[in-house]
Amino acid sequence: MTTTIQFMLNDSPVEVEVEPRTLLVDVLRDGLGLTGTHVGCAYGVCGACTIIVDGLPARACLMLAAQAEAKTVVTVEGLAPPGEMTALQTAFHEEHGLQCGFCTPGLLCSLAALQQGDPAVSREDVDDAISGHLCRCTGYVGIRRAAHRALGVGPGTGDAS
Amino acid sequence: MRPAPFDLVTPSTLDEALVALRDGDDVRALAGGQSLIALMNLRFAVPGSLVDLGQVNELARVEDHDDFVRIGAMATQAVVHRHPVVAARAPLVAEALGHVGHWQIRTRGTIGGNLAHGDPASELPAVMLALAGVYQARSAGGSRSIAADDFNLGPYSTALAEGELLVAVDVPHGSPAEATAIIEITRLAGAYAMAGAAVWCRLNGNVVTACRIALFAAGSRAIRVAAAEAAIQDTELDDSAIAAAADATSASVSPPGDVHVTADQRRHLLSVVVARALRVVRQRAEVQTR
Numbered sequence: 429m430t431t432t433i434q435f436m437l438n439d440s441p442v443e444v445e446v447e448p449r450t451l452l453v454d455v456l457r458d459g460l461g462l463t464g465t466h467v468g469c470a471y472g473v474c475g476a477c478t479i480i481v482d483g484l485p486a487r488a489c490l491m492l493a494a495q496a497e498a499k500t501v502v503t504v505e506g507l508a509p510p511g512e513m514t515a516l517q518t519a520f521h522e523e524h525g526l527q528c529g530f531c532t533p534g535l536l537c538s539l540a541a542l543q544q545g546d547p548a549v550s551r552e553d554v555d556d557a558i559s560g561h562l563c564r565c566t567g568y569v570g571i572r573r574a575a576h577r578a579l580g581v582g583p584g585t586g587d588a589s
Numbered sequence: 590m591r592p593a594p595f596d597l598v599t600p601s602t603l604d605e606a607l608v609a610l611r612d613g614d615d616v617r618a619l620a621g622g623q624s625l626i627a628l629m630n631l632r633f634a635v636p637g638s639l640v641d642l643g644q645v646n647e648l649a650r651v652e653d654h655d656d657f658v659r660i661g662a663m664a665t666q667a668v669v670h671r672h673p674v675v676a677a678r679a680p681l682v683a684e685a686l687g688h689v690g691h692w693q694i695r696t697r698g699t700i701g702g703n704l705a706h707g708d709p710a711s712e713l714p715a716v717m718l719a720l721a722g723v724y725q726a727r728s729a730g731g732s733r734s735i736a737a738d739d740f741n742l743g744p745y746s747t748a749l750a751e752g753e754l755l756v757a758v759d760v761p762h763g764s765p766a767e768a769t770a771i772i773e774i775t776r777l778a779g780a781y782a783m784a785g786a787a788v789w790c791r792l793n794g795n796v797v798t799a800c801r802i803a804l805f806a807a808g809s810r811a812i813r814v815a816a817a818e819a820a821i822q823d824t825e826l827d828d829s830a831i832a833a834a835a836d837a838t839s840a841s842v843s844p845p846g847d848v849h850v851t852a853d854q855r856r857h858l859l860s861v862v863v864a865r866a867l868r869v870v871r872q873r874a875e876v877q878t879r
Contacts, residue, residue, distance in 0.1 A: 448597035556691075
């Protein structure tokens with residue numbers, strides 16, 4: 429049994445046929461071809477599939493596609509116009525905020541949601557948001573430096589303080 | 590992996606949801622899905638049908654009453670974490686939510702989903718014990734209140750009957766004569782606690798006149814430690830009373846070991862978190878009465 433769902437995806441309305449058990453992350457990747465959202469653990473721990481749903485970060489592997497009905501979804505592809513980068517993405521590029529890149533789309537979505545939701549964000553808020561993502565390459569030093577710089581919290585030294 | 594096939598019902602009112610839960614075949618309520626969908630992805634949970642509560646807006650309210658805060662089951666953990674009424678009336682709930690999962694989980698994870706899941710390592714059941722919260726349950730046949738002490742029966746097992754839905758929890762208002770704290774030990778931020786304690790004390794001056802000490806990640810369910818509570822009752826929470834409460838904790842628990850900690854290590858860590866939480870309570874009580 430399938431149903432038709434409609435939601436806003438990166439500023440465009442989309443309509444897809446889904447089974448009840450279809451995960452949102454699979455609709456994004458396999459149904460709509462937006463493979464920027466990565467699947468790591470598929471049970472909510474690693475953060476690679478994090479997207480923005482109604483302005484808040486969410487694990488796309490822990491949402492049924494049916495739960496996206498009438499919602500506004502943003503993936504890494506929707507953060508900046510094609511060929512351009514946001515200041516956050518530029519900071520990741522310049523501060524060595526990624527290595528293999530697998531965790532990057534999720535981190536960018538969490539931090540973009542944090543930035544848009546709270547203009548007076550603190551360094552602790554930024555680190556708390558980063559803690560919801562596993563990175564096995566960087567040791568988080570470059571990620572924190574990039575995020576602190578882009579969100580304007582502290583000197584962005586990437587130290588452990 | 591991905592979930593096995595199931596039927597999905599999406600009611601828009603509580604009454605519709607309760608009927609769907611009564612009539613469904615092998616049915617589970619879906620709240621924020623931050624535990625249930627993970628378990629379904631792993632096929633540890635294979636329900637025949639789900640009743641998605643995401644459209645039942647009446648379940649997502651946070652209401653301040655005369656002497657308690659009523660938190661709707663579908664209120665997200667992120668909303669309750671930052672809710673001004675919760676911060677003012679039940680600060681232990683807000684403090685505990687900072688330890689629940691990560692922000693990216695709390696945005697969808699709900700208060701009711703967490704508590705109905707009955708995870709023995711979750712902070713919230715212990716907070717309900719420490720604050721003497723009340724669970725409000727509804728079914729197509731009626732409603733009832735369940736005391737926190739009677740709610741958790743075992744791992745992932747609660748007093749909720751088949752077809753019964755947790756619709757809200759009532760958390761008593763705090764007062765300036767009370768102090769609370771929650772302490773846990775984890776291997777990394779957002780991970781399951783290896784040991785945790787939630788504490789509530791009422792004080793007259795410096796003297797503890799009533800207290801509740803609840804543990805989580807201590808075994809099959811959140812539990813209160815009567816011997817530790819007795820150890821600080823009528824004391825000024827001096828170092829010797831706190832040490833006695835810690836000793837009483839390690840003497841009265843028999844927690845399991847796992848891949849992260851042995852049973853003996855966990856027993857020790859539980860005494861450590863009790864002592865740390867009581868020191869925080871003492872410090873907060875001093876600030877409040879100054």
